Amino acid sequence: MEQQMIDIEDSYPIVSSDMTIKAMRDSGYKSTAHAIAELIDNGIEAGADIVELFAVEASERRTERARYHVEKIAVMDNGRGMDRETLRRSLRFGVGTRQDRKGIGRFGVGLPNSSMSQCKRVEVWSWQNGPDNALYTYLDIEEIEGTHAQVPAPSHYPLPDEWQKLSQGLGQSGTLVLWTNLDRVQWLGATATLRNTEELIGRVYRRFISDGTCRIRLVPVHGGEEVDAKDARPNDPLYLMPHTSTPYPFDTAPMFRPCGAGSVGQVGVEEFMVKGIDGNEYPVIVRASIAKDEARRSDIDGKPWPDGISPTANPGSTPWGKHAARNLGVSLIRANRELDLDKGWTSTYDPVERWWGIEIEFPPQLDEVFGVTNNKQAATAFSNLAHFDWEEEAAGTGMSWGEFRAQLHEEGDQRLPLIDIVYHIRQKLIGRLRKDLQDQTRGGRSNRKRHETAEVQADQAVKKRRTEVPPSRTEALEKEATPEEIEQAQLESLVETHRYPEADAKRIIEETTAQHRKVRLLTSRNPDSPAFFNIEFIPGLLQVALNMDHPVYNQLVTVLDSDVADASRAELAHRLEQAASAFKLLLFSWARFEDELPDESKAKDRVKKMRQDWGRLASEFFTADLSDDDDDDEDDEDDE
Template sequence: MGDSVTNPAAGYRIVSPELTVKAMRDNGYKNTAFALAELIDNSIDAEANLVEVFACEERPKPGQSHVRPRIETIAVLDDGKGMDGDTLRRALKFGDGRGGNSKRIGRFGMGLPNSSMSQCRKVEVWSWTNGAGNALYTYLWLDEIENGLDEVPEPVHQRVPDQWQQLSDGLGESGTLVVWSDLDRVLWYGAAATLRNTEELIGRVYRHYLKPPEEGTDHRSVDIRLVPVRDGDVIDGERFVSPNDPLYLTHPTCTPAPFADKPMFMPSDIGDEDNPGVVRLPITHNGQTHDVIVRASIARPEARQPNVSGHPWPANASPNTDAGTHPWGKHAARNIGVSLVRQGRELSLDTSWAIGYDPIERWWGVEVDFPRELDAAFGVTNNKQTATHFAELAHFDWKAEAEPGETFKALKDRLAERGDPRLPLIDLAFYLQEKLLPTMRRQIRQQRVGARKNNKRHEDEAAKKANDAINRRRDDGRLGQTDKLDQETEPEQKRQQQVDTLTNRHHIDKETAEALVDEDLAKDIRVRWISNFEDSPAFFSIDLMAGMLQVIFNSNHPLHRELMTVLEDVPDNADADALRERLSRAADTFKLLIFSWARMEDEIPGERQRAKIAEARQDWGRYARHFLDDGDDDE
């Protein structure tokens, strides 16, 4: 009541300043690293060449030796253009955008105050255009706002404190320093831990700025220095941020050895010869059309297999252990998802597009790069941490949303009439869900064909038994088509035919195919088992090649999921109960397989055709006995 009497206008504000700031503090930054990214955005927009992030801690006071050092201050200093007094003052206002420059990363003009107050109670800013000794200074302090302050204090001349000038490696003639103190919402304790938790995210968010600018883009190059400080001195752990590329196509990066200095992934089979792994999709919003660039990659064979020629794993990496358990595999697991990039800066790594329980998800990468003109279409939030419309479409099932008999085009027309905000991105979502991701997942599964890791002994044993059975039959004069072709084909022609079949028909990469064929030829193996996605109701098919009987188990058939996956993809830590459950499930699946054959015979209408099927069943039984026995029994 008293405030409204002394200042009637103040009594009718829709929201009081202190409540506004409290709401902004709860705006939803995921952690300190995301809040720091807002400050780095401002530095890049100010054309900085160097951004320095300081995390400062103090030693425990005497008698507190058991207390861990806790971070007291965080500061971000750049050598950008700096700000004049008016711009500096407006920079600390919530929601005061600074013009419509389409090259800026910032969006709502809320980054500096919003991110700062999400982590601390006091933020101070120095900015200068003519030497750090001539800096302008202002601040926001939550204590004063709660006591009624409703204007950003007018900037005053104040030189940059000596502490920061001494810590800086590149203090420029112009620049800006932002200091956070009274850190009541920073969860990390020590300076080194704070920067360690920050580095990987910052490296991914600004990966396009941490390398030389790409041709045809407006992206600049910037260095980001992370500096842990204790009692005013730099301590161990100072470093420059390396790019963290979730597509693993660039180098050098922060990826662990042996992939820090070479790509771990390769472009996927999209795009053309000039732009492998890249497609442009037009998106129309509010009558304007803009290109969205989709980049995609999948793991190189050597990332998952220890025996690729010329690409050995490190000596300390066990070849008998799954690649996902090694440092580079764990790194890839932290980069699962579709990387959504706006103006060259990552908004989020959207894990909604990945199948969380499937370990192959770590072995592909997708980047969707869009311009700021499509912010509304993507649903970009004001803290630039996600795009809501894009995230919602990760599980979009157009068939489920369509009315009976409605086509995909008719559904889009109906959504257009309704003004559905998802409409501009429907084609993009369809492309990712129905075309790109399924294709890459099939290719990644095919890489396991040549891996022969945990189940190598079982594969060799089955191949040996089958090989022995075929040799016995051939010695008895029972020649198959593969034997006849073998007699008519030169060795190099035979090798090339097998490699071509694996690469062209079954989409296995060339290096893996060649290694697989060479190993089988060296051991005189005449049977091969692979899994492949096939658009067929058959659960397996065969390739008859010179000297090679190749069986392809259809990974698109339910039998693969219910039998092969259950028996082969067994976790290393599976307990006895889990193993018993898997065996029981496999046994049930085998019974259902036999029942399905029996019902097929039952439904055949003609006696003659039914008799032929019964003969085929008996022949198969005889062949099975010959393959399963050790050769002692005759037919």
């Protein structure tokens, strides 16, 4: 068949240029700061050791009462600069100048895509032989729409004096990208723009800033002059770096410590080998950290909290606690640059989640495996596994983890290269971090304070019953023991049985003694016990230990006792609903326990009577009069 020739004027392009630009403008940058990061990427890729971000305010206000608004945003670097062809290509969508597998870049959409997501005009100067010999070109949406537009050929255009004056890092080579006609920038003023940008920029480029590879300078500009310019500080969500933007006293010392056994000779560091689409294996590094005791407790010897912060304050409400809340999630690192801080791995309601950190580092050769997006803001294939539960997927098969994994391999499951990493994080790492965090504060004052209301009310009920019924077991033991023996029995219980640090144990005993308490509630670990709580009859003290390894603890106690500093109304409502459901399940479990007893069994009647007696006693505890003086122990002494 004779091939038909189609005249170019009659061709049908798959996508028109104006529609392409509109689509690119809506390409999904999470914020202005994320779009700016693309320009910083280019500078670092070009070997710059200083990148400067300028936010320039208009010289006039839009109305008499309005604030000054940002009129221009510019990013300048002292990298290698671009020649004429490279400069022109840099403004073509989907072409780019770096598509290798060795650095931050690769996708060829960064400069035009990020720029057009925030403004209608982007201008670029680049020079390799002094700023006075710069080449210049631009993109303007109003010129592009409805036309078969070309990137304007670069022309010689010296870098304007205003930028040469403002720059501290101006070099013989470099690039300036200028955004004007801003229509999608999030923040109004220059200071607000840079303040909100610094936290993200500091986190994304924390490694480059910390090791001195690149300095990132933030420059607000008003009236042609810089105003309080400063360098971006590292923002480390693992809180292992010594000099960061974390508030005092953790701005010069790490707030967290590494946590986990480690497989490469370092605590808290695991290595996994993952095969890329090229058939080669590449290392994926998983790092984990957990808050130091002094970050969450004000009673650590030699490490008190700063003046002006109450030692009884909720640690989540401290400046460093609020900082940690903004860094909640698993950090994904590609080529030393953070792609995303993925919150899909954290609990939706528990503010304690802020006190652990996990970082996943992988090379660009694994982009397809991890599902890296073209704007370098996420690794979708990995993030989609945040809620992966192999037991749920294998439900009804009776397979072990090894058998299930082998089946995935036989089926050619594309998720398999990441499954081992996800299993490690979900089944081993996060669970351990959460347990360590629970144990960290259980002996602290703030944690003990959560039990105080219940202890006071129970104490009043016990003291009342001491005047109405024969001596209980703890009262009988108290008559036979000396004060020294009573204190030693309490210390052995707390330290040896419940694994409290000795300093915490002694403080708890002192508090109980000073308050003349006859009851104490505490938490303990007992994974081998089927009981939700255990009881100890210590001379003069009825001690109840909640088993933190029992499902009821996490489903009922944790959701109610967890910090509420930053919890929303929706989160609080969810927690109450979950706790109510857990309490009802407890009742159903007891009902089933009675239901399974034989009808003719004497135990059935005994259990029923126990339930009734416990109910009568519970009513006394729930209606105890809290107006009585806690320290009034005269009835106790008369009894003795």
